[in-house]
Amino acid sequence: MLDLINSLLWSLPTMALLTGTGVYFTFKSRFYPLRRIKEIIKSVKNTESSTEISSLRGLMTALGGTVGVGSITGVAYAITQGGAGALFWMWASSFFCMMLKYAENYITVKESRLQGIRGSAATLLKSMGKNKTAVFFAISCILASFGSGNMAQANAFSLAATEMGIDKFTVGLAFALLLIPAVTGGQKIIAKVNGILVPAAAILFTATAFGITLYNFKEIPAAFANIFKSAFGFSQAGAGITGTAISLALRTGVSKGVFSHEAGMGSSPIAHAAASTSPLNAARFGIIEVFADTFAVSTLTALALLTTHSETTEEMFFVCFGSLGGILLTFSLGIFAYAAVISWCFYSESLIGFLTNKGVWVYVYRFLVIISAFFGCIYNAESIWSIADIFNALMLFPNLYALIIRRKEILY
Numbered sequence: 001m002l003d004l005i006n007s008l009l010w011s012l013p014t015m016a017l018l019t020g021t022g023v024y025f026t027f028k029s030r031f032y033p034l035r036r037i038k039e040i041i042k043s044v045k046n047t048e049s050s051t052e053i054s055s056l057r058g059l060m061t062a063l064g065g066t067v068g069v070g071s072i073t074g075v076a077y078a079i080t081q082g083g084a085g086a087l088f089w090m091w092a093s094s095f096f097c098m099m100l101k102y103a104e105n106y107i108t109v110k111e112s113r114l115q116g117i118r119g120s121a122a123t124l125l126k127s128m129g130k131n132k133t134a135v136f137f138a139i140s141c142i143l144a145s146f147g148s149g150n151m152a153q154a155n156a157f158s159l160a161a162t163e164m165g166i167d168k169f170t171v172g173l174a175f176a177l178l179l180i181p182a183v184t185g186g187q188k189i190i191a192k193v194n195g196i197l198v199p200a201a202a203i204l205f206t207a208t209a210f211g212i213t214l215y216n217f218k219e220i221p222a223a224f225a226n227i228f229k230s231a232f233g234f235s236q237a238g239a240g241i242t243g244t245a246i247s248l249a250l251r252t253g254v255s256k257g258v259f260s261h262e263a264g265m266g267s268s269p270i271a272h273a274a275a276s277t278s279p280l281n282a283a284r285f286g287i288i289e290v291f292a293d294t295f296a297v298s299t300l301t302a303l304a305l306l307t308t309h310s311e312t313t314e315e316m317f318f319v320c321f322g323s324l325g326g327i328l329l330t331f332s333l334g335i336f337a338y339a340a341v342i343s344w345c346f347y348s349e350s351l352i353g354f355l356t357n358k359g360v361w362v363y364v365y366r367f368l369v370i371i372s373a374f375f376g377c378i379y380n381a382e383s384i385w386s387i388a389d390i391f392n393a394l395m396l397f398p399n400l401y402a403l404i405i406r407r408k409e410i411l412y
Contacts, residue, residue, distance in 0.1 A: 002386035009393035015093075015254045018264050021400055022096030025103045029412040033098050033287050043284040069336050070148075070261075071297035072205065073156035076305055076313050077385060082252025084223070085230030087302045089253030094294035097263035101286030103403055103410050108269035110279040110409070119273040120347075121266035121399040122354045128405060130398075137266065137398040138351040142365070144265070144391035146372045149344025152388040153337035154376030160330040163314045164323075172377030175337075176370045182342045183366045186349075190342045191275075201335035202297065208328060209300035212320050216307035223306035258392055261293040265392060266399035270347045280411070345369055 026032075033040065078086040104121070111127060112119030120141075125134035154175055161171040182193050213220065231249055262268060268289060272282035301313065310316035317325030345366070352361050376384060 002383060002390070006386045006389045009390055010254070014393060014396070015250065017400060018100075018258065018396060019093050019096055019254065021264070021403060022093070022098075022100035024407070025099035025410070026096050028407075029099055029102075032102065032412050033095075033291075036284075040284045040287055043281045043288075069153045069156040069333060069340060071293050072301050072313055072333060072336065073159075074152075075298045075301045076311070078252045078257075079302060079305060080311055082249040083230040084226040084302075084306060085228070085232070085249035086253035087227050087299070088231035089250045090257040090294060090298065093254045093257050094261055094263070094290055097257070097261060098287045098290045100403075101261070101263040101268060101290050102283040103407070104264065104266055104399060105269045105272055105286040106279045106283035106410050107403065107406050108266070109273050109277060109282040112273040113279065118270075118350055118353075120270045120350055120354065121402055122351055124402045124406070125398060126354075128402065130402075133398045133401065135355065137395065138355050140391060140394040140398070141265075141267065141270075141351050142348045144267075144388075144395055145344035145348040146368070147384070147391040148388035149267075149347070150341050150369060150372045151376030151379065151384045153340045154373045155379065155384050157330070157333045157337040158377035160314055160326070160333045163318075164326045164330060168378040172374040175334075175377055176374040178338065179341060179370050179373055182338075183345050183369055190346045191271075194339050194343060197335050197339045201332055201339065202292070204328075205332040205336070206297055206300055208317075208332070209297075209304045212304040212316065213300060213307055215320070216304075219307035219309075220303065223303055226306060227302075257294060257298075258396070261290045262392075263290055264400055265395040266402075267344070267347050267395070270350050271343070274346070274350065283410075341369065341373060 075087070075090075078090065082089075108119050108121060108124055111124050115123065115127070117123060120138075122134040122138040122141075125131075125137060154172070157175065158168055158171045162168055182190055231253075258264060263286070268286060269282070272285060275282075277285070305311075305313070305316050308316050308319050310319060313329060314326070317329040319325075321328060348365060349362055352365055355361075
């Protein structure tokens with residue numbers, strides 16, 4: 001049933017809506033990411049400070065929810081399910097999704113500054129008089145925080161840890177207990193923790209994946225050939241183009257790309273709206289988030305997998321580093337998963353505040369986050385990925401609706 005719902009939500013119309021909206025903003029901006037590279041890079045240097053959450057910490061929180069397990073285990077899962085060609089479609093959709101994330105960050109932060117609140121797509125929709133749609137987005141985001149933002153993250157970490165001989169119950173209990181200080185500390189603590197964890201984890205993993213790919217550099221041409229052949233359905237037997245193979249690679253690449261970079265979901269703007277970030281800087285940060293996730297971490301992960309002929313990241317690290325590889329992978333996934341879970345707590349607490357006056361509901365939510373992380377470590381992996389994809393899609397529709405309606409207000 002989960003697979004059926006997932007297939008329906010991630011059918012061709014959804015992918016066309018997502019990518020088509022990204023294409024619109026890319027062409028309207030006259031390919032802004034290519035034209036304004038220097039300004040985009042400088043935006044990281046020109047971050048404002050604040051007594052609460054700085055723009056740099058807002059970026060790190062958004063990156064915490066973006067770069068991580070989806071860029072590692074999610075890529076391996078995409079290649080396993082959709083073939084190497086899934087990476088090509090991930091690239092293609094992500095290129096246009098850079099401007100999609102630019103747009104959602106810009107308009108949400110702009111509206112937040114006008115209203116003087118910590119905004120989101122929900123507040124954006126409410127300002128348009130779409131109260132029911134705003135509530136739907138808020139509920140979808142909170143539910144997504146348990147799927148893609150929690151259980152999928154915890155499960156990926158658990159799988160790596162169990163490969164080292166640690167039982168799932170112990171992993172789940174340890175992960176849940178470690179979450180308590182950050183989750184109960186509130187949004188300021190989450191932003192501070194991510195400011196340390198995200199850069200450290202990203203540097204460690206990208207350096208390792210780059211080293212693996214470089215060591216197997218002779219396999220790189222074959223890996224790229226495999227990616228492009230698989231993307232367009234060329235069978236290995238040379239029997240021509242297979243429509244089913246193209247469809248599977250396309251659907252898997254786009255859906256796992258969204259799980260990884262989160263463009264179009266409306267999650268990243270929540271972190272930037274809570275920080276001392278201007279609408280333009282927040283928009284540029286969105287481009288950086290997608291680029292770092294897809295074209296850096298995800299691509300390096302995929303190339304490392306393909307050049308070592310590995311089906312999973314666990315196998316890849318073991319082949320290259322032996323028992324040390326398991327430690328490296330577990331450590332990296334643990335940090336990424338931790339950063340993602342607390343980032344999604346940041347998002348959801350903002351939306352709980354939108355739906356209610358917080359109070360007891362925040363404490364209930366925090367308790368459920370810790371429990372979900374525990375069960376994510378011991379539950380079935382495939383079901384968790386399906387649940388994550390479903391909730392991601394439910395966030396897309398109201399957020400894209402708001403973007404399309406307010407598209408003329410976005411400046412470049």
